[in-house]
Every structure is written in C-alpha cells, then in structure tokens.
Amino acid sequence: MSVMLTKFESKSSRVKGLAFHPTQPLLAAALHNGSVQLWNYRMGVLVDRFEEHEGPVRTVHFHPSRALLASGGDDYKIRVWDIRPTSRRCLFVLHGHIDYVRTVQFHHEMPWILSCSDDQTIRIWNSTSRQCMAVLTGHTHYVMSAFFHPKDDLIVSASMDQTVRVWDISGLRKVGASTAHGHNSFEFDTFSTVKYVLEGHDRGVNYAMFHPTLPLIISAADDRTIKIWRMSETKAWEVDACRGHFNNVSAALFHPKAELIVSCGEDKTIRVWDLTKRTAIQTFRREHDRFWVLASHPNLNLFAAGHDSGLIVFKLERERPAFAVSGDSLYYIRDKYVRSYDFNSGSDIGLLTLRKFGSPYMPPRTLSYNPMERAVLATISSDNGLFELTTLPQSTQGEVKDSTVDGKRGPGQAAIFVARNRFAILNKASQLIEVRDLSNSVVRTIKPSVQTNEIFYGGTGCIILSSTSTVVLFDLQQQKALAEINSPPVKYVVWNHDSSMVALMSKHTITVTNRTFGEHSLIHETIRIKSGAWDDAGVFIYSTLNHVKYCLYQGDNGVICTLDNPVYLTRVKGKTVYCLDRSARPRTITFDPTEYRFKLALLKNNYEEMLYIIKTSTLIGQSIIGYLQKKGFPEIALHFVSDTATRFELAIECGNLEVAMETAKEIDRPETWERLAQQALRQGNHKVVEKAYQQTKNFDKLSFLYLATGSKDKLSKMQKIADARGNPMSRFHNALYAGDVEGRISVLRDVGMYPLAYLTAKTNGLEDIATEILEDAGLTEADVDDVPNFGRSALGIPTVVTETSDLVWPSLASGESFFDKALANGGLEGVSEPAGYTNGEASGALDAWAAEEEAEDVEAEEGEDGWDLDAGDGEEHAVEVNGAEPEEEEELGAGANPGIDETEHWTRNSPLAADHIAAGSFESAMQLLNRQLGIVNFSPLKPLFLSAYRSAHIYLSPVASLPPLKLHVRRNTAESNLSRVLPVNVFTLEAARKELGDGSKFVSQAKLQEAKDAFAAVLRSLLLVALSSDAEAKQWRDMVTSAREYLIGVSIELERRRVVEADPTNVQRSLELAAYFTHCQLQPAQLQIALRSAINVFTKANNPAGAARFARRLLELKPDPKIVTMCRQRIAAAERNPRNTVEISYDEFTPFEICAATFTPIYKGQPSVQCPYTHANYHPQFKGALDPLTGLAEIGAAASGVPAPWS
C-alpha cells in the first residue's frame, strides 16, 4: 500500500466530527466554527449547511434509514435535523447535558440517540418522545466517545479518566417501550450497568469502538497507543497495543471489511495497522494539520478524516479489479485469485492464486492475458512495482494452482503482452521498457521517447505510451514514435473487436481514435471516467462514477443508465453490459441500445435501419428530437412528436406543408398561418398560401396572389367581398387586378371621386358611363372641356397563358427524402425489415433451397441406416510401416547432406493409396490399389491423382529471390513428429456422399446418363479417400456398395431403353430388365421410381399379374395417395385377369444377384465372380475381364482389401 488514494478534499476550519450517509454519497462534517456541512463527496459539491449551533460542533451522525442528522457541540445541545432539501430544518433540540457534547449516535434499530459529554455522563434519548431515557454515570472525567454495539445491547465509552467502559443496556428495551408511552424522564438510570471497566491506558482515552463482527474493542488514547481488547461473556482483557503514533491518538477504527486498523492523531498522521499482527503497514503524513476524527463508510471502502483545516475522503486501496477480456472469457482477479468468467455460460471459476505476489494487503493492479499461451501477466504496486508471469492451469479440476509454482517475476510498474511470445515491462524510475520473452529473459531494451507512466498494447509490434500530457504510439521494432496525441494522462486503453479503433481513457476525457492515431475525437466528462468497452456496432460504451454512457465515433455521447455504485465494464453484447463491481463480482446490466443505435444509423445514413428502429421501438423524448433537429433531420423528428406546436415547427422546418397545414388548423393562430403562408410561398404551393391568407383574412395579399396566379374569378369574388366589407380601396385594387374597368369606375363613383371615374370611363371609351358620371356630378360636357383628351388607355390585363390557378408551381426541393415516402402520414405499415428478407421471390427460392437441403439430409441419413451390408472385410496391412528416420548428428555448414523429404515420410507412414498419391509416389500408389482392390486401369484416375497431389503442396517464398519453399499440407496438424505425419485428405467421405446425393437426384430427374457418370465418378473418388477408423471404413464400403447398386440400376434402365428402341419386339427382355431394376438396392425415393416404371412397362405389355406384384411392393413404401390409388387399381386389375401375356425369366422368390455385365440374374447357389473393388457379381466366364461398371478393376482378381493402419 504505497499511497492513500484521496478521493475528495475540502478546506474549512477544524473538523471535529464526521459521518457518512449510509446510502447516498453524502458526508456530514462538524466544524469548529459552529456550522455543520453536508458534502456530496462524489460530485465534490457542498450540498447544505446547518448553522444553528452556537460555538464549535464536535459530532455528527446520520440516521441509518431516515433522512435525519444529529449533531452536538459546545453549546451543550444535541440538534436533530431533517436533511431533505424540501423540508430541511432543525426538527428538535435535546437539552440535558451540562457541558460540551462529544459524540452523538443513532441506534441501528431503536429510536434512540446516544450522547456523551464533558459532564462525565452518557445519555440515551428517545427520539420519538424527545426525552432522555437514561443517564449512565460512572466515568470520573470527560466522556470523549460513546457508541452502541452493532448488534448487542452494549455501549462502549472512552473517557479522560483513562478507562474504557462497556455498559450493558439490555434492561433498557423494556423500559424504552414504556417510556415511549409518554412517561416522565429518568434522572438516573437504574437499568444500565457497567459491565467491564478496561484499564490500561496511561492517559485519557479519546475514542473507543466495537469490532463490527468480532468481540473486540479498539481504543485510542493520549498515551500515543492504540489498544485492542477482547471480551467474553464474563470478562474483558487487553490483547495488544499498537505503538507508533508520536502524539495523542485521536481516533482508531476497525476496517469494516479487512483485518485492518485505521488510526489518526495529533502527530499529523493517519496510520494503517494489521489487526492480526498489530504491525504498522502504512503511514500517511500531513504537513501542518493535526487529525481529529476518522469515519468509515458502513458499506463502501471509504474513509474520511477531519483535521485542522478541513477534511479528506480517502480509500486504502484501488477498487478497480484487474481484468482482461479474451474472446468470450473474462479473466479477472478477486481476492488475489485469478478467475475466469464465461460471458455465455456465466460459469465463474478460480484458476490461480497470486497470494504470494507482492503485499498481502494489496490487490494486483493490472492483468494482461495471452490466449495463445494461456498465460497471465499481473502487476502490483507494492514493493515499488512487481510483475508476475504465470500460465493458467489447463484443467480447472482439483486444487487451484499457486502462481509460485512456475511464476516468473521481476520489478516493473506496468507489464503487458505485446506478442504471443513477448511482453513489455515498464520501469518508471529508469524510464526503460524491456521486452522479454516467455522465459523472462530480456530480448530488447527500449528507451521511450517521452516520460512514460503507463504502457498499453498498441497493436502489432507497437505499444502505447502514456505520459503526463501526451499519448504516443510507439513502434517496438523501430524504437520510434509513430504518432502522438495530446491528452491528459491516459489511464486505460480499450481496443474494439477488430482492433481498428481504440479508446484512450483519462480521468475526465476519452479520446477515440483509429489504430494509427489518425483522426480522433474527444469527449469530456466532469465526472470521473471509470471504464469502457466497445459494442459490436463500433459504439464505445463507458462508465463514469454514476452513469453508463455511450459515445459514437464522431464524438456524440449520451447517457444509457445511471449507477448507484461504480462498475467496471468488461464487455458489451447486444443489450447487455457485462461488468465487474467494486468487490470484483461479475454482473450484467441490461439496457436499451435503441437510442444510440438510432443515432449511429443516422450518422451512417442507414435509413432502413432507422426506419426499422422507428417501427419497432418506442423512441421518444425531447433529447432525440433535439438531436434529430440539430443533425438536420427534422422530417424524422416529426414522427416522434405528438405536441402540435412542435410538430408545426418541425413541419415548417422540413417543408412538410401537409403536416404543417394540419397542425396549423389545430393551432389556428394568426402568426402560425403567417409562418405557413411564408413557407408555402417559398415552396410555391399557392393553394396552401391561399388557404393561409384566407384564414388570416389577409385580403391584400390574397388579391395579389390571385393576380399572380391569374385567377380572375377569384379576383371578382374578392371584389364582392371587398364590397361587403365596405372597403372601397380593396374593391379598387381587385378591380384593377382583374382588369375590370367598369368595376373600377363604379368604385370611384361610389366614393365620389367623379373626376377619376369620369376620366377612367373616358380613356376606356365608355362614353355612356362618362356621361352618366357627369350627370351624377351635376356637370355637362361643357364643364369639362378644359380637361385634356388623353386618348384610349392601352393598359389591359395580360391574358393567361397557362392556367396556373389550379396548378402548383414546381416547388422548391423540400427534401423529398426516403422518410417522406416511408413515413407518409406517420404510417409505417408495410415497411420491411432492413435486410428485406421478406421479399417474396427471394424467400420462395430460399424455401425451395431449404426443402432441398432437408430432403438431401434425410436421404443421407436413411442411407447410412440402410447400408447395413458387408462391413469392411479383409483389412490387412499391405505395406509394412517403415522405421523412424535415422538420427544423425551433423555439423552446420557446407557439408550438410540433404535430409528426407516429407513426402517420403508420408509414404513410409501410410499403407493407403491416397496418402501415396498425395506424396506424389504414384507408382507405389498404383501398386497399392492394384494389390488392395485389383485396380488395373489407371488412366481414368489421372486427373484425380494430379488434383490430389496439387492440393497437398504449397510453395511460399519467405526470402526474396530464393527458390520458394515447398510446404506440405498435413491432415494431423497437431503432429510434428515426422514418423507420424500424414498428408491432408483431399478426397473425403463427405464430398463423396454429396456426389452420391447429386447422382441420386439425377436418377429422380430421369437424367440417366448423367447419373451413370456421376456414380462412376463417385466410385473413382472413393478410391482416393484416406480412411482413418473402422467406422470410416464401414461407411466407405457402404458408400461403394450404394454407388455400385445405383450404377447397376441406372445401367439396367439404360439398357432397357436401348433394347426398346433397337428391338421393339423384344418385350420379354425389356420386362426382365425393368424387373431387375427393382432389385437394385436403391433409396426408397428412387426405388419407387423403379417400381412405377416396372408397373408401367408390365401393364403396357399386358402382364397384369407382374404389374400387381410390383404395385404391392410399391405400396409397402407408403407412396403418395395418388400412387396408392394407381397401385390399388393395378392390383384389382390383376385379380380380374391374373394372366401374363409375356413369359419372362424372373423369379422374385429366389434371391439373386444381377450380373453387372449381362444384366441377367445369378440365382443363389449359382457360381459367380466378383469385382475386387465394388464387389459387383458377374457370371464366371467374365473372370479376368475389365469390370464394365467402373472400368477400373479386373473381374475376379485377387485383392487384399483396404488395410486398417489405425488398428
């Protein structure tokens, strides 16, 4: 424990009392200046201040479950406060002590408050009745502290009278109940007795408390010692003392979880002691401030200490568990055990203990995992930094391995794997990075280019150096910096799944960059950043002290959820965040990734995905709308909004007039209509403009609009409206726009502007009206003869060229986007999933495929069951396996003799022809095939031989211009012993099975010639399959048999067709062949075909009895209902007429084989010869001929069969 980790610090006057809130991140501090401060230590803000005490406050305490705070001070008063911000006030004051109050404490379950005072008494108060229930007397000097036992009815007190006393208050519970009834208070206690008086301190005792679980008491005194006492039922005694403080010890606490003691004193130190050994572990010194009080958090590993000029909140150790993620596993350290947690199965097992690694009080700091070697590399800060390299045990059974068994250690402040067999160690003091190999010997020493505090993995051959102000990508081979980014000290580095992006995390910033440190974006957080992990979509998810947040690659970030306590993210998968909590227990948090996925889709312009999200999720909230608006997608935002005003704004912004119109109608306010009119005008949609003008009664603009659109009738209507409104100006306007001269004159006359009316009439040639006007004005022609003659006005209304009044102008491109179509009317029905798998045609095709696949599978399976014929027989070693290679000791240099080629080993190691072929030893391969399977005609096999050979060798040139190395592909890749290596399987049973399937499909499709070729090809391929077990040998033989049967069957049918064509009169032969075809061992699907064909042929030849026999056999195969009907008909027909017209040589009741050359039966007991390879039967006269089925083997040749080198 080299440093105490200060989490928060504040400056104030002397702090004498401190208390942690049990659940919230709040700390109360009692100040010498009379105020009580309430701090949020996580955010670092002062939440509240309570200032009603007069004089110094010495103590504070939170109620364990209610929002109450008790404080006591030099004004002899105990105050109880309501700390809720809405109702914060002093609830009541407890009067009674007659000197300074030293400590106050709420009972953990009863409504009691315990206090002690310089008046030498300890009092217990009922906080409900606000009465003093008991006064404990006995101490003969100031009582400095008094605390309840965490479970039992005991109190421990410390006093300046140099004693620590334990009081039994079990009697108080009964009385407590009765006093609650409002009984009077008790001046002197008769229910509490002193149980033990602990004497041993030589000076006044400042502080004493019980151990949370053990029967122990700790006390701190002015004699500079801390004493530990043990209690039994009957007595209590001093166990030991911790000496080391060189001034008064103010307080000493048991660590709530670890076996530690924390103390502080006026010697300006905080000290940590080992409880079991009573030895000092660590000392934290302050320059000027004496420490007065300590407090520990009831649940978290947090402490607070008050001193002369403020307070500090600190931790004794880092709580971040060391961990490393690899594949689907998390490797982490809990309680100095390396454990592995499987993300998928959730299994969590201990693998290795590091308990002898570094200080026993300190957890390891970092862990680096090497999946190839299954090794871990841990560092610890104790002893100035150590690392240890250990391999994890292979099996998880039995004892957990101890790292000391094979661990390799050394000094170093940071250690990471940089390659499979290399790791780097940073020595901060000497500023050297050592690259070591797995045997822990230094292979390279590097001087980093910057002052380095941390190193991280930086991709191949690189590490990332973290210095105070920059982070550097450093190439280990070249020993130079490749790139540098300015950043506060980087504390953690997280790579994404494909190592293309990396997040560099500092205390308050995250830099997201690519693997060359090219572009990068920066995120600032005011709250401390704790950890992070990449999700599959390339979004970085990170945790701060109180949030889980996300960050997109260009820097947008947002909150996913809030946290009560910090967690350390290890992995993100789908909707699940995997993390470790502060006690290093794996946890998962489920969250809704919709928001960031949506934003990511938006950034990538992946509209399908966005639509899909909109359709399937409930994305609401002002933030997403604001985001969409900000990013320039108001039209999308439109679909999330129901509030009309916002909808209107968005619709205007994205030019969606339809929606704008709708919402404007709902809002119906002049300014809304005006905005709509403006936008519509901009887009040229004059109908909407018209509507908007009408709504706002904007007659002038409306008229002008009608003029512009050439809408004469509307203009005349406007005139009427103007007339109705009694607005002559408007009437005039409209008349002018409409070119309505009479209308204009009539307006002028109506308003009494006769001169203008007269002139207008005059210039437009309307003499009658002009005269009328004169009359109206009471004038004659003579009166106006001084008016100059203006001539005819040439002004006229232009004619309408295009009837635009009903058309809408080509509108401004309003962003008719993907969404306008897809989201029209907000309706999202019929939107397909992003990938569009529901596309009808494609899915149809897929279904067909699936069906085919299924069918194939079924066939294959049935095949295996059905082929229960002759298992691989006569398997013997044909070739002796040669001995191991000669071992020769030879010097390096020119005299080196060539060694043995790997191909030679292959031929030595295997008696199988396939292996010899792969080795290129064709001659021996042919020999083997000849001996084992009687193959004599090899020409058809040449392409197969060459293909197998080509597939087993690769050339590669590691060194420039040298002839390439010939590499050999093995099938047993884990084997490197040359006496066991074997070549790769180029031809496999699976491939052959597939070819067989293809062949039977040809049969079903009646492509007989293709089928015949396919089966012959299968039989050729099967010759080159290298077998490795009895099971495989059996499968192989089954497949050979099956291919043979099909081949015979197809050949018979081909022969039948030939006969029918060449010699139509030979019905007898045709019928026989059709009958034999049904005796080939085919799969049911093909056998049905054979039987149906036979039924047909026999029926046509008028052999109903024969047809009926096949029909009965066909029925056994449970064919389609249609075929069943047909079969029944045939059988019925045979019953009516059981006579066959054509006699054939076919006895189905005596078992027979078919001669594959003549296609005639060889009945049981008749002599026959066999093909040594396919075991097809032949009449004896064909012995020595070439097998006509495959054209490969000699009929009746002696053969040993395929050997079984594995047994």
Added chain:
Amino acid sequence: MDSSELYHTKQLFVLGAYKAVVAQPLPDANSPDYTSALLYQIRSYIALDDTDTALGLIPDGTENVALKAASALARFVAADEDDREPILEELRDLSLALDDDVEGTEREKDLVRVLAGIAFSRAGETEEALETLGSETEDLEAVAVLVQIYLSIHRPDLAKKEFERSKRWAEDDLLLQLIESSIALVTGVDNYNDPLSFYSEQIGNPSLSSTHLLTSRAVTRILRGEVDAAKSDLEESRREHDDEEALGAALVVSGLSGFRAEQDELWEKFVSTYSTHPLAADVAEKADLFDSALANYSVPALPVVA
C-alpha cells in the same frame, strides 16, 4: 542504427512488400543511406522478376561490391540456363575477393555473400551456397538464406540449429522472427502457431501492408487445416495483387474444398502464366511419372456379352 526511412524500407523488404519498396523515393544521392536503399530497390525489382529495371538502377562502372553482386544476380535471374555459368563465375570471384581490400562496408560485403548464396542456390549448387554463406556468419540475412536452404534440402534440424545460434547475437529482430516462423512452417511444430501469430501480427501492423503477408497467413492457415479462413485471406490478397504464390495457394484451397473443376481452371491459369515456377515443373513431372507407371499394368478387355 539505421535511419528510420531505411529501417522502414528494410522492414518492407523483409516482409515481402517489394512493390512498396520500389514505390518509395530514394534518398538523396549523398545521403549515407543511398546505397543501402538503392540495393533494397534493386533486390526488390529482382524479386519482382523485373531485372531490366533492376539493372537500370545500377550506376555504370560502379566499384561497390554489393552493387556489382546485385547486378550479377539480376543478370543471373534473367539469363537462360546456358548463359549462367559465367555469371556464377563472376559471383565466385566477387565473394573470394572479399577477404582482400575492396571497396565497401562490412555490411555490403555480407550482402555480396548473401546474393551469391542466392544465385548458387538457384543454380542448384547448394553446397557452394552453404560454403559461401559460411556457418559462422553474424549477418541475419545470410542466416535467413542458410535456413531456407537447409529447409529446402529437408534438414529442419540444421535450420533450427542455425536459428538457435543466431538468437544469441541477433536482437529480437523482425527477420529473426520470420526465420523462426519459416522453420515452423516446414516442421509444423506447435500446430503452426508461430507463423500464424507472426503473420497475424504483421498484418495488423499499421505501418505497412503487404499482400505477401496475407498470402503467407493463408498458407499457414491451409497448413493448419483452416481452409475457410485461408480462403478469405486469399480472396483479399488476390484482389489486391495476384501472384504465383497466391494463385498456387488458391489452387490448394479449391482442391481441399472439393471444387475440382475450379481447381482445374486455376491450374490452367497457373501453368500458362507461371510456366517456370517449380510447382508447374513438379506437377508436369508427376504427370509424366503417372504415364510411365501406367505401362506396368495391362488393361484387360471389357467383357463381351453375347
């Protein structure tokens, strides 16, 4: 210590990114790196079979032994079978003269041996190549050549010995790692983990990209039996640059995945494009072997059916 540009060039050369090497600008002619960088370029052109350009880069009448040796190697690679002997003689003279006082640094003298060794090895003069390179060399390039020669004569034991020896003096050099992985490719030790992680790491290296590395990883993966992974590596590498190595490996992949028609197609392409490649010669030889072995068997007639 090399300058970082030269280092980078060397790294590219070692990892087979010859195109990248020749694409790099040469340093200033007065720079101390000039000759070294020039040599890497020349050697890269030779590796790319562009000997004319390689020869064009060599200054006329140069007295530098390494450049002279490079020129000889370029001519050797380009020459027909019959014209090779005088060039080999030239290289012999050059390497013999190294002990005398000739122009050139120690490093250049080492390079002469390396280039001569390569030429001897190409000519099939394995013994002479091994002798020229010497068993006591402390030049890692020489070790690389030595190791590959040992491997090609099926002596991985000697290759390993040579590697272990050089581990003592060569720092954790990239070339040393390459040598280690080449040995593992041949011996198959540790399930080819060494080459796989070496090539994977180098592919991940941000400061270079080379299709040779992808092809090499594909080859490693084929050897490990991971045919599908190899296939995707090859697709990527062949998209960038299709050479005999990648095509040869693709051939194996298609053969192992059971696509024999595709393999035949690739094979046609291979033989027509790279007729002098050892693979082409090897398979042709095997085809002849097949035909001659056929003679051992007489094929009986098909049965005659009455």
